[in-house]
Amino acid sequence: MAEAQNIPVGSTTAGQIAVAAESTVATRMSAPPSFDVADFPVPHGREEEWRFTPLERLRGLHDGTAVATGDGVKIDIDAPEGVVVETVGRDDARLGKAGAPVDRVAAQAYSAFEKAGVVTVPKETVLTEPIRIAVHGEGGVAYGHQVIELGAFAEAVVVIDHTGDAVLAANVDYILGDGAKLTVVSVQDWDDKAVHVGQHNALIGRDATFKSFVVTFGGDLVRLHPRVAYAGTGGEAELFGLYFTDAGQHQEHRLLVDHNVPHCKSNVVYKGALQGEQAHAVWIGDVLIEARAEGTDTYEMNRNLVLTDGARVDSVPNLEIETGEIVGAGHASATGRFDDEQLFYLMARGIPADEARRLVVRGFFAELVQQIEVDDIEQRLLVKIDEELEASV
Amino acid sequence: MATLEIRDLHVTVEVENGTKEILKGVDLTVKQGETHAIMGPNGSGKSTLAYSIAGHPKYTITQGTVTLDGEDVLEMEVDERARAGMFLAMQYPVEVPGVSVSNFLRTSATAIRGEAPKLRTWVKEVKESMAALQMDPAFAERNVNEGFSGGEKKRHEILQMELLKPKIAILDETDSGLDVDALRVVSEGVNRIRETGEVGTLLITHYTRILRYIKPDFVHVFANGRIAESGGAELADKLENEGYEAYVKGGASA
Numbered sequence: 001m002a003e004a005q006n007i008p009v010g011s012t013t014a015g016q017i018a019v020a021a022e023s024t025v026a027t028r029m030s031a032p033p034s035f036d037v038a039d040f041p042v043p044h045g046r047e048e049e050w051r052f053t054p055l056e057r058l059r060g061l062h063d064g065t066a067v068a069t070g071d072g073v074k075i076d077i078d079a080p081e082g083v084v085v086e087t088v089g090r091d092d093a094r095l096g097k098a099g100a101p102v103d104r105v106a107a108q109a110y111s112a113f114e115k116a117g118v119v120t121v122p123k124e125t126v127l128t129e130p131i132r133i134a135v136h137g138e139g140g141v142a143y144g145h146q147v148i149e150l151g152a153f154a155e156a157v158v159v160i161d162h163t164g165d166a167v168l169a170a171n172v173d174y175i176l177g178d179g180a181k182l183t184v185v186s187v188q189d190w191d192d193k194a195v196h197v198g199q200h201n202a203l204i205g206r207d208a209t210f211k212s213f214v215v216t217f218g219g220d221l222v223r224l225h226p227r228v229a230y231a232g233t234g235g236e237a238e239l240f241g242l243y244f245t246d247a248g249q250h251q252e253h254r255l256l257v258d259h260n261v262p263h264c265k266s267n268v269v270y271k272g273a274l275q276g277e278q279a280h281a282v283w284i285g286d287v288l289i290e291a292r293a294e295g296t297d298t299y300e301m302n303r304n305l306v307l308t309d310g311a312r313v314d315s316v317p318n319l320e321i322e323t324g325e326i327v328g329a330g331h332a333s334a335t336g337r338f339d340d341e342q343l344f345y346l347m348a349r350g351i352p353a354d355e356a357r358r359l360v361v362r363g364f365f366a367e368l369v370q371q372i373e374v375d376d377i378e379q380r381l382l383v384k385i386d387e388e389l390e391a392s393v
Numbered sequence: 394m395a396t397l398e399i400r401d402l403h404v405t406v407e408v409e410n411g412t413k414e415i416l417k418g419v420d421l422t423v424k425q426g427e428t429h430a431i432m433g434p435n436g437s438g439k440s441t442l443a444y445s446i447a448g449h450p451k452y453t454i455t456q457g458t459v460t461l462d463g464e465d466v467l468e469m470e471v472d473e474r475a476r477a478g479m480f481l482a483m484q485y486p487v488e489v490p491g492v493s494v495s496n497f498l499r500t501s502a503t504a505i506r507g508e509a510p511k512l513r514t515w516v517k518e519v520k521e522s523m524a525a526l527q528m529d530p531a532f533a534e535r536n537v538n539e540g541f542s543g544g545e546k547k548r549h550e551i552l553q554m555e556l557l558k559p560k561i562a563i564l565d566e567t568d569s570g571l572d573v574d575a576l577r578v579v580s581e582g583v584n585r586i587r588e589t590g591e592v593g594t595l596l597i598t599h600y601t602r603i604l605r606y607i608k609p610d611f612v613h614v615f616a617n618g619r620i621a622e623s624g625g626a627e628l629a630d631k632l633e634n635e636g637y638e639a640y641v642k643g644g645a646s647a
Binding site for chain 1: 447448449450470471472474475476480481483486487488489490491492493496497500501504505536553557
């Protein structure tokens with residue numbers, strides 16, 4: 001696996017694997033963040049933040065033609081005792097506190113939803129069971145907004161599970177009070193035709209810990225913006241991602257960690273496997289260390305495993321540092337292939353072909369899967385990985 | 394006693410401007426317990442022989458047979474050949490990202506032995522073999538061949554040979570790229586396995602150097618896609634003094 005972090009802009013490594021590097025966070029935004037969709041022009045595809053995305057497959061989410069149909073998604077929330085689950089109107093003050101939309105579709109979602117969900121874990125409440133939010137697509141178009149707020153020193157695990165078929169633009173706010181601990185697992189296990197675009201904003205309180213797993217398997221097009229900012233010193237963010245991109249799928253993860261406060265940590269690890277014609281994964285990892293964010297410690301990494309010909313990865317890590325008074329900062333992007341020679345090597349040791357593939361892909365994802373620590377989700381992911389591999393043979 | 398029989402083996406490979414015949418009628422019999430050295434100049438087809446027997450998809454068998462105890466090896470998939478008792482120590486072992494050495498070894502041993510080795514005895518077995526090959530125990534947690542030095546890759550190949558206990562092992566230029574210390578360690582490893590009498594070894598090499606450590610019962614000179622001359626260990630001495638020149642010319646005029 002070749003380390004690609006020092007490869008110049010626009011250069012290409014082996015075959016169809018393109019790795020770009022070193023563009024700046026500032027140039028990537030064509031418009032400042034806003035809650036109003038009218039503040040963003042309709043993208044044409046040449047804009048930096050849209051250039052990897054096939055706009056024609058957004059089903060109108062980007063140009064105002066996708067109208068909510070009422071049968072978009074069905075949401076079921078299963079929360080342990082002590083958790084407050086509410087459905088609120090657009091004027092609720094808790095909405096949008098974690099961050100403003102940064103692109104047209106996120107703003108469209110914010111401008112178009114009618115009701116929002118708010119899940120609150122009161123201060124000092126420590127949950128022993130996960131909060132489960134099931135988002136099931138019913139075939140229509142939907143816009144949504146979900147807030148998950150933890151009071152000071154609260155601890156919770158939240159699983160947001162996306163299944164079925166829908167055209168969905170929805171944002172999620174995670175608000176962590178001081179000393180709170182939140183683990184979020186967002187699973188995109190959509191049917192083949194689904195389109196899902198969203199922005200995840202985490203605002204991390206003083207000494208709070210945010211751990212996020214973004215797991216994308218399904219959908220025709222999934223484009224997510226996981227973003228982190230800090231509300232106080234001592235905050236920690238671990239952003240983990242897994243994606244398995246199949247033939248024809250477009251899966252795009254665009255991260256931003258904004259070190260806007262001193263003495264915070266962030267660690268980003270996203271791993272993807274790709275197989276089949278026109279499988280396209282995009283990973284953008286922006287880390288900004290602002291001038292005032294002394295004592296920052298950050299690392300981000302993206303690894304991709306390309307299992308067959310015809311798949312494409314665009315991986316763009318970017319680190320922008322405005323102060324030298326930091327503990328550490330680094331990034332890496334590497335894309336490797338599972339090729340015929342690897343298959344031959346493993347088979348020459350008696351391992352059948354399908355098992356060889358499984359071994360490699362499971363091994364590749366294992367370090368992340370094991371950290372999820374929600375048993376049924378871990379098991380489901382492993383089963384899913386095996387299913388994906390079997391489907392490819 | 395297991396016997397590998399290669400008869401009139403012809404092999405072609407696709408090259409830029411068409412199909413090229415690399416092996417032009419190889420005859421060789423290797424029995425369990427024997428050690429054969431195949432020596433020859435670059436491009437003579439030694440490695441092609443090794444990879445063809447192991448079943449690499451790049452090579453096409455156009456004529457001839459390879460059997461292991463009468464079973465048609467050429468009909469078997471690559472993994473079936475390994476499970477039948479064939480082993481190829483590769484000259485350039487490939488990196489397998491995401492798969493640790495320990496997971497790889499155990500998966501492989503499970504496939505070859507037909508059942509998962511008992512954990513306690515397995516751990517001991519691996520530890521002892523690694524210690525004998527002077528491999529750091531931390532090695533087991535690294536990804537297969539990823540970032541390994543040349544010497545580490547070859548030790549790892551011999552480690553596999555020891556754990557998988559093949560009937561017939563082909564060592565493809567295991568000596569190339571090794572310094573004297575690494576060559577000695579690797580050779581001692583091979584000798585330990587040979588001493589069991591359970592393995593027939595086909596040692597493919599360009600240099601006579603490794604034959605000072607691993608004494609062959611038979612030496613074959615490979616030139617122009619076939620065995621040009623066979624003899625005992627003394628043939629290696631002749632090659633050491635005279636080189637391959639005579640065989641290369643002979644091959645060209647034939």
